[in-house]
Amino acid sequence: xxxxxxxxxxxxxxxxxxxxxxxxxxxxxxxxxxxxxxxxxxxxxxxxxxxxxxx
Numbered sequence: 001x002x003x004x005x006x007x008x009x010x011x012x013x014x015x016x017x018x019x020x021x022x023x024x025x026x027x028x029x030x031x032x033x034x035x036x037x038x039x040x041x042x043x044x045x046x047x048x049x050x051x052x053x054x055x
Contacts, residue, residue, distance in 0.1 A: 001038045002028040010048035014055075018048040 002025045012018035026038035 001026060001040065004044070010051060012048070012051065014052050016047070016049075016051070016053075018051055019045050020048050021045045 004022045004024045007022050008020045010018040010020045021043055023043045026042065031037050
């Protein structure tokens with residue numbers, strides 16, 4: 001796997017029902033000649049807990 005990319009912006013600007021995501025590529029090194037791909041996920045999603053409550 002390559003490095004995780006920076007986290008995306010949250011899907012909302014306030015409240016508790018917002019998420020953000022990050023991705024990575026199977027390119028370090030990339031599988032050659034039909035070899036096995038990388039194990040694990042290419043993306044990660046989490047809740048945005050740092051947002052203020054909506055008023």
